[in-house]
Amino acid sequence: MADEGFEFPVDRTQVMLFARSVLDIRPEFSDPNDPATKAVGGIVTPPTFVQCSAHWQPNYPLDLTRPRKDPAPQRAAGGGGGGGLGRGLHAEQHYEYHHPIHVGDTLTVTQKPGKSWEKEGRRGGKLKFSESITEYRNQDGVLCVTATSVGVQTERAVDQ
Amino acid sequence: MTLKVGDKHEQVVIENVNRSHIVKYAGASGDFNPLHHDEGAAQAMAGYPSVFAHGMLSMGLTGRMLTDWLGPVALKKYGVRFTKQVWPGDTLTAKGEVVSVDNGLATIKLVTTNQNGESVVEGEAVAAV
Numbered sequence: 001m002a003d004e005g006f007e008f009p010v011d012r013t014q015v016m017l018f019a020r021s022v023l024d025i026r027p028e029f030s031d032p033n034d035p036a037t038k039a040v041g042g043i044v045t046p047p048t049f050v051q052c053s054a055h056w057q058p059n060y061p062l063d064l065t066r067p068r069k070d071p072a073p074q075r076a077a078g079g080g081g082g083g084g085l086g087r088g089l090h091a092e093q094h095y096e097y098h099h100p101i102h103v104g105d106t107l108t109v110t111q112k113p114g115k116s117w118e119k120e121g122r123r124g125g126k127l128k129f130s131e132s133i134t135e136y137r138n139q140d141g142v143l144c145v146t147a148t149s150v151g152v153q154t155e156r157a158v159d160q
Numbered sequence: 161m162t163l164k165v166g167d168k169h170e171q172v173v174i175e176n177v178n179r180s181h182i183v184k185y186a187g188a189s190g191d192f193n194p195l196h197h198d199e200g201a202a203q204a205m206a207g208y209p210s211v212f213a214h215g216m217l218s219m220g221l222t223g224r225m226l227t228d229w230l231g232p233v234a235l236k237k238y239g240v241r242f243t244k245q246v247w248p249g250d251t252l253t254a255k256g257e258v259v260s261v262d263n264g265l266a267t268i269k270l271v272t273t274n275q276n277g278e279s280v281v282e283g284e285a286v287a288a289v
Contacts, residue, residue: 014188021181021188022220023174028232044232047223051216054190062193090215094239148239 005110008053008136010045012103018049032103043103047095050136050145053109091129092150099144107136107144114148125155161230163258163266163289169229170255173221173272177213177250185217215242218252218281222272225254230287236265240283244274251275256285264289 012032019029027034028044037043054060059073066072101107114131121127129152136145174181179197186192191214194201202208219240226235246252254272261267266289272281 017188018220021185022217022224023181024224024227026227026232040233046220046232047226047235047238048216048220051189051191051220060190062191064192064194066192090242092239092241093216093219094237095235096237097235100233 005108006053006056006058008050008056008107008109010101010103010105010107012043014052014055015043015045015049015103018052019046022046022048041100041102045101045103047097048093049101050095050107050109050134050147053107053134053136057109089152089154090149091152092148094148094150096146097144098146099138099142101136101138101144105138105144107138110135110137121154128153161234161289163230163261163287165258165261167258168256169225170253171225171228173225173252173254175251177246177248177252179211179248182211182213182217182248185214185220189214189216191216210248212248213246213250215246215281218242218246218272221252222254222270222281222283225256225272226268226270226285226287229256234287234289235285236288237286238283239285240270240281242280243282244278244280246274246280250280252280254281261289 016030024046028037028040029046031037032043061073064072111132111134114133116130119127129150132149134147135143137143183197186197195206196211196214199211202211252272252274256268256270258266259269266287268285268287270283270285271279273279
């Protein structure tokens with residue numbers, strides 16, 4: 001039930017911005033001329049970099065001020081992993097790395113739902129969990145990363 | 161690199177989280193959920209006392225500990241559970257410990273804690289060694 005996907009071009013500025021946002025200044029994420037970068041075949045990406053594909057995801061729900069022709073999509077209650085507005089929270093995130101992503105790659109991103117389940121929480125009432133599985137393939141069709149996001153919807157706000 | 165069971169690495173990955181850190185992560189990642197940058201929305205939408213950091217910021221910072229330790233292309237798997245929210249003012253320390261090495265792959269147990277010793281992220285990574 002995967003959708004047809006969308007393209008996510010991996011450019012040097014985006015990798016630099018993302019690396020900075022996780023306070024990372026290692027040269028392999030920013031400087032193409034550093035010997036360490038050359039040793040890994042050019043600029044590579046931090047472990048959680050593929051999250052930036054949100055910028056290119058047409059129906060991404062967590063960007064309410066993005067200019068759009070159509071109304072912003074709504075996230076269905078309990079659906080789709082990865083947190084959400086209101087009482088949706090991001091419960092877990094898992095990545096499998098199959099092949100390095102380099103600056104200059106154009107990734108095709110496809111998403112499909114995974115498992116869903118319920119459990120009784122201690123603090124937030126009934127908890128509804130759901131998985132979303134995202135695959136990132138490069139321009140040669142090589143699967144680079146599989147990401148599994150687990151979202152949870154709670155009945156009331158969780159006090160922490 | 162060579163890793164053996166019991167090898168450990170630990171580093172402070174962010175000190176005194178502030179709203180600028182959170183906003184920078186929102187802008188870079190594209191996750192503009194108002195819970196993470198709009199104080200009024202965080203209070204009105206879900207009853208939170210203030211904005212809090214994206215779980216993925218904590219995972220990204222913990223990932224920096226892993227790549228500082230293991231290099232940028234060693235990871236085969238990396239997964240976490242978000243166990244507690246990270247609030248402005250928090251300081252996070254990420255720790256990893258090798259729990260098994262098999263067929264050139266090291267399994268690393270991960271925990272990132274706040275300044276009170278409470279875990280905010282727990283998980284596991286697998287790295288080529």
